[in-house]
Amino acid sequence: MRFPFxxxxxxxTISIHAQEGAWSGELDIQGTKLPLVFHFDPEGCTMDxxxxxxTGIKAEKxxxxxxKIKVSIPVIAAxxxxxxxxxxxxxxxxxxxxxxxxxxxxxxxxxxxxxTPVPPYPYTTEEVTFTSGATTMNGTLTLPPSYSxxxxxxxxxxxxxQQNRDxxxxxxxxxxxxxxxxxxxxxxxxxxxxxxxxxxxxIFSDLTTADFKHDAAAGIxxxxxxxxxxxxxxxxxxxxxxxxxxxxxxxxxIVSLAGMAISGKETLIMQNxxxxxxxxxxxxxxxxxxxxxxxxxxxxxxxxxxxxxxxxTVLDPQERMIxxxxxxxxxxPYIRHLITVDVRPSLSSIKCPVLALNGTLxxxxxxxxxxxxIDKGITNxxxxxxxxxxxxxxxxxxxxxxxxxxxxxxxxxxxxxxDLITTWITKLK
Numbered sequence: 001m002r003f004p005f006x007x008x009x010x011x012x013t014i015s016i017h018a019q020e021g022a023w024s025g026e027l028d029i030q031g032t033k034l035p036l037v038f039h040f041d042p043e044g045c046t047m048d049x050x051x052x053x054x055t056g057i058k059a060e061k062x063x064x065x066x067x068k069i070k071v072s073i074p075v076i077a078a079x080x081x082x083x084x085x086x087x088x089x090x091x092x093x094x095x096x097x098x099x100x101x102x103x104x105x106x107x108x109x110x111x112x113x114x115x116t117p118v119p120p121y122p123y124t125t126e127e128v129t130f131t132s133g134a135t136t137m138n139g140t141l142t143l144p145p146s147y148s149x150x151x152x153x154x155x156x157x158x159x160x161x162q163q164n165r166d167x168x169x170x171x172x173x174x175x176x177x178x179x180x181x182x183x184x185x186x187x188x189x190x191x192x193x194x195x196x197x198x199x200x201x202x203i204f205s206d207l208t209t210a211d212f213k214h215d216a217a218a219g220i221x222x223x224x225x226x227x228x229x230x231x232x233x234x235x236x237x238x239x240x241x242x243x244x245x246x247x248x249x250x251x252x253x254i255v256s257l258a259g260m261a262i263s264g265k266e267t268l269i270m271q272n273x274x275x276x277x278x279x280x281x282x283x284x285x286x287x288x289x290x291x292x293x294x295x296x297x298x299x300x301x302x303x304x305x306x307x308x309x310x311x312x313t314v315l316d317p318q319e320r321m322i323x324x325x326x327x328x329x330x331x332x333p334y335i336r337h338l339i340t341v342d343v344r345p346s347l348s349s350i351k352c353p354v355l356a357l358n359g360t361l362x363x364x365x366x367x368x369x370x371x372x373x374i375d376k377g378i379t380n381x382x383x384x385x386x387x388x389x390x391x392x393x394x395x396x397x398x399x400x401x402x403x404x405x406x407x408x409x410x411x412x413x414x415x416x417x418x419d420l421i422t423t424w425i426t427k428l429k
Contacts (some may be wrong), residue, residue: 023104023171027093033402037108038071038080038095047073050170051404083151092158093348111170113179115412132195132218139165139192139219142179150426153188153227154255155219157212159236162204165191165236170407174394177412178233178421182421185422189233190223208337209264220250229428231352233421234259236365236393238409239356241372246354247346253428255421256356257394258365261347261373265297266366274363296330347377354383355424357417358392359402384424388417 020040027034037048048055060072069089071080080102082091089104126141134343136344144151156175158167166173179189195215196202216232223230229254234242239259246254260267276286356374358367371385392398395417396409 021106022108023106024108025102025104025212027100027102029100031060032400032402033408034404035407036102037107038104038306044181047071053410082387088253111407111411112410113171113173114410116173117176117180120256121180121183123180123234126188128222130192130218132215135195135215137192137215137218139190139197140179142183142189142191144183144188146187149226149228150189151186151227152229152231152428153190153223154182154233154425155216155223156191157191157216157219157234157238158194158257159238160241161196162194164197165193167191169394172323172394172406172412174235174413178418181418181422182425184427187422189229190219192219196218205332205334208334209237209241209341210337212237213244215279216241217245217250220245229253231255231425234327236260240341242348243347243354244341246352247343247349248347249351251352253353253425254355255424256270256354256374257395257417258358258362258367259370259374260341260354260365261343261356261370261377262366263342263344264340265294265301268335268339269293270366270369271364278363291411300330300336301340324343344373347374348379350378350383352381353428354378354381355421357395357403357420358384358387359395359398360387360389361391361398362393363401363403364393386420388414391417 014211020042022039023036024035024037027036034052035050036057037050039046039048044063045053045059047059049057057073058077060074062070062072064070066083068081068083068091073079076095078093078095080093081093082089082102082104087106087320089103091104093100093102123145124143125141128139128141130137130139133288156165156167156178158175163169166176175191176425179191182189192215194204195207195211196204214244216238220232229252232238232242232245232251233255234240235257237260239256240261242251242254242256243259243261245251250394272293276289277283281289326345354374356371358371360367367387371387374383375385388395391414392401392405394406395413396406396411397414398405398409
């Protein structure tokens with residue numbers, strides 16, 4: 001009578017060992033593909049959500065008497081339960097009262113990034129440093145053949161969040177691709193790691209847009225020592241910094257790629273509204289939450305804390321949960337400064353040529369509001385604004401523009417955008 005139980009125990013043991021390592025699959029959430037990766041080892045497991053930039057999420061695993069694997073992810077109140085069939089683990093992922101089929105297969109799918117430059121290059125590069133106050137900045141200077149002091153050069157300024165010189169995200173390297181395209185058209189460029197990159201002693205959320213503008217200005221000063229004509233190509237927050245530097249007369253031309261021209265407060269409210277709607281909230285619910293956020297931003301700008309607001313305001317449980325979860329992020333020096341940023345009053349001071357591009361499916365920086373602000377605000381300089389159809393915040397051709405698409409799209413940046421940038425700069429020469 002004990003033989004079947006011994007056999008079952010043996011099968012479970014074999015299954016447990018077979019499941020060790022990385023296993024990946026995709027959730028289909030109303031047509032949106034969300035890849036998940038589970039890392040199983042003898043001590044436990046972790047989960048990654050690559051499209052959301054989340055890695056190493058702690059999870060707990062166990063096994064049922066029937067040989068099913070059960071994974072609990074407490075931090076996101078989710079579970080996965082599945083059974084191994086051949087070389088797949090087939091089961092169900094549950095979160096927030098909703099269940100989705102999920103099949104895991106061994107390994108992690110390799111991403112294809114066909115635009116990433118590979119040697120040999122028809123240009124040269126130099127590893128350089130420059131100083132911004134007491135900080136040493138590290139970068140790569142890309143130089144076209146037969147360059148000289150008369151060769152136009154651009155400083156590449158990254159968007160928000162700590163990034164390396166390639167502005168690397170989900171194995172996409174937009175700035176490496178842009179630098180390659182520029183060099184092939186006779187334009188030099190300098191791209192650099194953000195302040196504190198790979199330095200755990202730097203608390204990045206304590207830095208502000210003003211700090212990053214200071215770093216970019218230092219990069220311009222370095223380039224002035226080697227080149228006559230210096231421009232800036234900035235993406236997202238980098239586009240905002242480009243507009244700031246242009247208004248201060250520090251640049252000979254600028255390219256704003258999805259740069260924020262309306263206020264930081266307006267941008268954050270738009271981003272939250274878009275995200276809430278994408279997660280199924282009604283227009284009325286979205287308006288209610290964004291009104292609360294607007295009040296919080298005003299109080300933060302006045303020096304108050306979120307804790308004061310939450311403690312003194314009547315909120316229902318769902319509102320209190322969302323606001324409380326956001327409290328830590330919203331209270332950082334970076335956010336406190338960002339909500340006060342508004343370049344519109346200074347746009348009329350810009351005297352150099354400006355090219356401003358946005359994708360119509362950008363869900364992070366609204367194309368219409370920001371391009372309109374740039375077009376109306378720049379009154380004393382030649383400028384061109386372009387809304388580019390079906391491109392997202394990274395200027396990839398896309399379907400929805402949602403952040404979860406960024407990793408899934410093989411294209412790093414639209415070739416049309418690369419051509420627009422290089423052609424526009426070349427015509428300035």
